[in-house]
Amino acid sequence: MSTAADTRKLTPRGRDRRQSLLDFAIRRFAENGYHPTSVADIVDGVGVGKGVFYWYFPSKDDLLREILRDSIYDLRKTQQAAIDGVDGPLAKLEAGVRASMAWSMTHPDILRLVAFAWTEQTFAEALRKGDQILLADTARHIKAAIAEGDIAPGDPELLAIAVNGVTRQLSSPETGTVSGDGTVTIDEAQIQERIELGVRVVLHGIRG
Amino acid sequence: MSTAADTRKLTPRGRDRRQSLLDFAIRRFAENGYHPTSVADIVDGVGVGKGVFYWYFPSKDDLLREILRDSIYDLRKTQQAAIDGVDGPLAKLEAGVRASMAWSMTHPDILRLVAFAWTEQTFAEALRKGDQILLADTARHIKAAIAEGDIAPGDPELLAIAVNGVTRQLSSPETGTVSGDGTVTIDEAQIQERIELGVRVVLHGIRG
DNA sequence: GCAGTTCTTGACCGGACGGTCAAGAACTCA
DNA sequence: TGAGTTCTTGACCGTCCGGTCAAGAACTGC
Incomplete structure (x- = not known):
């Protein structure tokens, strides 16, 4: 609850999800550019809803x-x-x-x-x-x-x-x-x- | 009319305008980044209307x-x-x-x-x-x-x-x-x- | 002064983007 | 089983962006 997204206590499942978002984002940013890659691209690529991104990261930056x-x-x-x-x-x-x-x-x-x-x-x-x-x-x-x-x-x-x-x-x-x-x-x-x-x-x- | 913006015949005045847009854009892109710099930033910086940009250049890209x-x-x-x-x-x-x-x-x-x-x-x-x-x-x-x-x-x-x-x-x-x-x-x-x-x-x- | 061209204006458009949030599903642990 | 927590959803919001365009101003050559 209102815990900052970057201080959050994560379960093993949560850590996995976080990592797959990270991995996918790195690949997309590298091949597509940072700005042209939207948060929507990332969550779609991983196959989750948009809120998930902001559960694990405070912002795209x-x-x-x-x-x-x-x-x-x-x-x-x-x-x-x-x-x-x-x-x-x-x-x-x-x-x-x-x-x-x-x-x-x-x-x-x-x-x-x-x-x-x-x-x-x-x-x-x-x-x-x-x-x-x-x-x-x-x-x-x-x-x-x-x-x-x-x-x-x-x-x-x-x-x-x-x-x-x-x-x-x-x-x-x-x-x-x-x-x-x-x-x-x-x-x-x-x-x-x-x-x-x-x-x-x-x-x-x-x-x- | 409907001449492509990059083939246009320019008067001396036109060439000056074009050049100042170019110069300002280079400086802004370099110090601010390409994507974070909007076309509006550039025309505002030079002090002209938005249409001027698209008179001299086909697009930001x-x-x-x-x-x-x-x-x-x-x-x-x-x-x-x-x-x-x-x-x-x-x-x-x-x-x-x-x-x-x-x-x-x-x-x-x-x-x-x-x-x-x-x-x-x-x-x-x-x-x-x-x-x-x-x-x-x-x-x-x-x-x-x-x-x-x-x-x-x-x-x-x-x-x-x-x-x-x-x-x-x-x-x-x-x-x-x-x-x-x-x-x-x-x-x-x-x-x-x-x-x-x-x-x-x-x-x-x-x-x- | 007139016709034709070059240049300028800025309101406007459609769409995309980062980010929010109420609601609920899925786990955890007693 | 049930209360508490972690996680997930996706519609939604305000904003900004690249690009268009009808209208007109400013030049140019005659």
Whole structure:
């Protein structure tokens, strides 16, 4: 009763329903665009009444924000796990690049949503903080590598942005191969190839 | 009468009006988002009646498509002019990187629109072709550099994507410094610094 | 000054959208 | 079984949006 939709206590059944709405929304947003996808589209796709959506989410905007928040958190967690236990700044950097590329290429829908979110202030704010953290992480390793004399001096912040560019673009769903039905995909072999090339370009690129 | 709005013969006054609508729309789309910006917003901003918009443009969609088409053409023209007369694949590559970064950083609004356009099929199609051309250009120079033994072998297509990533990210308005009023900007000194770093990272990156 | 064209106005239209809500179905637990 | 809670329904609401159009103003060339 008047409990906020985002604080609600859910039964297992409720959690399932919520998750299927989330999953369907992510797919639709990614393939159709956020604005062109209406709440009615989502509930119709899942096969429920409109009220169900507002039982589980406060608004359409909040749904997207939640997707972004969760995704950033998941990416960061994955990256941290990959870096943990690796020694040396360059090795950490490489592990981070591998992890973020692998994650990105297995979450193409999310990447599309993030790309959209950057184009509207309301959502971009939700990304800025997480982006800063990931960038600062990379910059820290670069700075350490410079301090240890592993690579030539240079602005670590800007180098981190460049590194980010390489991994982002190589992982971007838009640069995959276009299938007959118009869908753009990157298969498993391509994923490995791209990761290896990404690592190579990044390590040589910052070495200048 | 009943001439299509995009084939219309315009007087100088008409061309001015059209241009101010275009300019205002670009700025609004970039800062506010495409969908959240209504045609009413645009005509109100320019201070004219709604019908004026549809006298000069067939639809809101067409307006964006025209902006994208013109921008891609302008970028490509600029890049070509910069590369022309430069000798050697690596020098051509460098000239291309410099030109595209300089262009991108002086057209931040356009970059935002392009980023948005990639997230919706209808508009993404308008970009795909131009993107392929720019990418193929870069790939050609890389291939030539490999052939001449200037850089180590590697898939030119993927290397071109990586190069693209470096230049795109370093030129991205989102990676600028946030001013007090929330606007993100990159000043002239930063532009030069970023271009130099971009060139350095690209040339070393593909050298691997 | 007149005819023809270019341009401008803003009320208006049909429809879609995000979000609400009263009503009730389906579970849970004592 | 029955009271309480979680979940579901879909008609409904106010608003806004892209786009139209009849009317007329402002130019242009003669």
